[in-house]
Amino acid sequence: MCCSHELTEKDLAPITANPIFLEKIKGMRFFDPHVHMTSRTTDDYQAMADAGVVAIIEPAFWLGQPRTGVDTFRDYFNSLIGWERFRSSQFGIKHYCTIGLNSKEANNERLAEQVMEILPLFIYKEGVVGVGEIGFDDQTPAEDKYYRAQLELAKEAMLPVQIHTPHRDKKKGTQRSMDIAIEHGLDPRMIIVDHNNEETVKEVLDRGFWAAFTIYPFTKMGNERMVEIVKQYGSERIMINSAADWGISDPLAVPKTAALMLERGISIKDIELVCYQNAIDAFAQSGQINVSEFDTVKEIDQNLKYNGSSVLRGGQQPRVDKNATIIR
Amino acid sequence: MDYVYDKERMSALLYQIVAQQAGDKAELWLRQKAEVWQQSGALQQFNLTFSAIPRFIGKNQIIIDSTQEAALKAIVPGFSVQGWPADRVARAWWLLQLPVADKTAYVKQLETLFDAAEMNELAALYGALPLLAFPEEWTLRTAEGIRSNIGTVQEAIMLNNPYPALYLSEAAWNQLVMKAIFTDKQIGRIIGLDERANAALAAVLTDYAHERWAAGRTVNPMLWRLVGPFVNETSFSDIKRVWNSENTIEREAAALACAQTTYAPAIELLRERPALKAEIDADVLNWNLLSEKLN
Numbered sequence: 001m002c003c004s005h006e007l008t009e010k011d012l013a014p015i016t017a018n019p020i021f022l023e024k025i026k027g028m029r030f031f032d033p034h035v036h037m038t039s040r041t042t043d044d045y046q047a048m049a050d051a052g053v054v055a056i057i058e059p060a061f062w063l064g065q066p067r068t069g070v071d072t073f074r075d076y077f078n079s080l081i082g083w084e085r086f087r088s089s090q091f092g093i094k095h096y097c098t099i100g101l102n103s104k105e106a107n108n109e110r111l112a113e114q115v116m117e118i119l120p121l122f123i124y125k126e127g128v129v130g131v132g133e134i135g136f137d138d139q140t141p142a143e144d145k146y147y148r149a150q151l152e153l154a155k156e157a158m159l160p161v162q163i164h165t166p167h168r169d170k171k172k173g174t175q176r177s178m179d180i181a182i183e184h185g186l187d188p189r190m191i192i193v194d195h196n197n198e199e200t201v202k203e204v205l206d207r208g209f210w211a212a213f214t215i216y217p218f219t220k221m222g223n224e225r226m227v228e229i230v231k232q233y234g235s236e237r238i239m240i241n242s243a244a245d246w247g248i249s250d251p252l253a254v255p256k257t258a259a260l261m262l263e264r265g266i267s268i269k270d271i272e273l274v275c276y277q278n279a280i281d282a283f284a285q286s287g288q289i290n291v292s293e294f295d296t297v298k299e300i301d302q303n304l305k306y307n308g309s310s311v312l313r314g315g316q317q318p319r320v321d322k323n324a325t326i327i328r
Numbered sequence: 329m330d331y332v333y334d335k336e337r338m339s340a341l342l343y344q345i346v347a348q349q350a351g352d353k354a355e356l357w358l359r360q361k362a363e364v365w366q367q368s369g370a371l372q373q374f375n376l377t378f379s380a381i382p383r384f385i386g387k388n389q390i391i392i393d394s395t396q397e398a399a400l401k402a403i404v405p406g407f408s409v410q411g412w413p414a415d416r417v418a419r420a421w422w423l424l425q426l427p428v429a430d431k432t433a434y435v436k437q438l439e440t441l442f443d444a445a446e447m448n449e450l451a452a453l454y455g456a457l458p459l460l461a462f463p464e465e466w467t468l469r470t471a472e473g474i475r476s477n478i479g480t481v482q483e484a485i486m487l488n489n490p491y492p493a494l495y496l497s498e499a500a501w502n503q504l505v506m507k508a509i510f511t512d513k514q515i516g517r518i519i520g521l522d523e524r525a526n527a528a529l530a531a532v533l534t535d536y537a538h539e540r541w542a543a544g545r546t547v548n549p550m551l552w553r554l555v556g557p558f559v560n561e562t563s564f565s566d567i568k569r570v571w572n573s574e575n576t577i578e579r580e581a582a583a584l585a586c587a588q589t590t591y592a593p594a595i596e597l598l599r600e601r602p603a604l605k606a607e608i609d610a611d612v613l614n615w616n617l618l619s620e621k622l623n
Contacts, residue, residue: 082447090479125379125446126383126446
């Protein structure tokens with residue numbers, strides 16, 4: 001809504017019914033394999049849980065402001081396997097992460113060397129399902145160097161790799177990322193190439209890699225375009241994510257796109273593959289995803305806190321009625 | 329002093345529990361890792377095994393029988409692994425495999441584990457506090473853990489853990505109890521709760537109760553267990569307020585608090601309800617039973 005629109009009483013009334021998209025996808029389960037929850041509020045967790053998101057992957061990324069010391073990387077990695085994971089569990093969402101040195105900050109070589117030293121402390125941790133997100137931003141020599149070093153690390157740890165493809169010169173950057181991965185002897189099936197578009201998808205799929213799409217307003221994919229891509233390429237090795245972060249983005253992008261796909265005639269089976277199962281299959285190659293945990297995370301606090309006592313207290317977050325004027 | 333208890337017996341017992349409940353394959357993996365570690369002494373190996381334990385040991389809940397429970401408590405009073413996930417028990421055992429000859433190196437290695445620990449590792453490390461060598465070295469770390477916002481980590485320190493009551497300063501102890509109440513833990517499971525009750529804590533808790541009341545929120549009746557022994561003129565008005573509550577459990581809590589003190593007006597008050605007093609005298613009403621009613 002903007003300036004040309006006259007506000008009416010109706011616009012100001014609180015929304016009481018569920019949005020239509022939620023009704024459509026009721027009962028479906030979603031896996032968002034790329035979302036930066038560090039930058040989001042707990043309200044987003046609640047909305048995601050309500051929309052059927054049962055598990056997420058949070059890739060290590062650039063926080064929007066360059067870091068000046070290795071300790072802030074350490075604390076960030078720690079938060080991905082600690083606080084953020086706990087915060088997620090409070091909403092019954094299973095939280096995984098990928099750990100890596102992002103491409104932008106690979107350009108600070110002094111720091112990058114120190115980060116490479118601490119990465120082995122983190123990539124073997126429980127719930128770390130890959131090395132990521134790594135790859136190219138500016139496509140500089142330093143980015144090339146640390147991308148290669150991290151591919152070697154992933155190979156040694158037998159972990160999937162989550163590749164960030166550049167915003168600028170995307171097509172070439174994507175090709176180059178794949179070439180280098182092959183050069184280092186990685187199996188394309190262990191590599192998830194992220195942020196694809198109409199220009200990159202065919203080659204990524206043809207070469208046997210996983211193709212991930214980021215539904216992100218203005219700069220990446222829109223979900224209407226996404227529907228067309230699934231219509232054209234099918235559902236094999238394709239997955240979608242929100243990559244929601246500190247920018248204008250939408251943590252409900254996966255469930256919303258599922259609703260749109262349903263509306264536009266894509267089969268339930270294909271929707272399930274693209275919005276849930278493919279991401280699990282790709283990242284479960286880490287040996288770190290156990291689907292039964294999507295259910296147990298809903299009671300995990302209980303189990304861990306009260307040693308099997310059947311009573312839930314102080315565990316999951318109490319519900320708050322967002323539409324109420326009264327805050328208690 | 330490195331270990332203040334019989335470490336060899338504890339290590340053997342924990343290993344037996346893990347082996348029994350995690351299965352042969354898991355036991356074999358653990359044994360092999362221990363052999364490699366003993367031969368190589370490479371810290372990276374130690375760290376990797378510590379991280380990898382859940383993958384091979386699993387997270388099934390450990391149920392021990394009363395003999396094992398008694399045996400654990402005979403070695404380290406108050407310590408038990410009842411209800412722990414299997415990986416946590418295995419991690420506790422793994423920590424006992426660290427050499428203690430060089431204290432500085434031992435402490436540094438433990439601190440490294442703490443500094444790069446994920447959520448479950450943190451819970452395992454804090455849960456193993458009563459088993460660590462050089463117990464006096466971990467008080468600041470424990471205080472740091474109490475500041476955590478992660479529920480599982482807080483509980484690993486606060487509940488069924490004999491370490492804090494033995495080693496924390498009064499200020500740190502009071503912070504632990506206060507935070508446990510604030511975060512709605514089952515405070516009856518804090519080891520040493522009554523032994524370490526103190527006047528300063530009682531004063532903090534009555535202030536806290538006032539804040540809750542002012543905000544129109546309820547107060548955990550268990551709080552009065554810690555105020556009871558230190559009832560004075562000021563807090564007696566609070567006890568009377570709870571005594572006159574419409575809620576049965578709150579009235580019982582007030583009665584129990586009165587039974588804990590020599591403060592004459594409180595003793596007088598308790599006489600007004602002879603039925604409650606009789607229940608307390610006969611031990612059919614006590615804090616543990618009250619705690620169960622609450623949960």
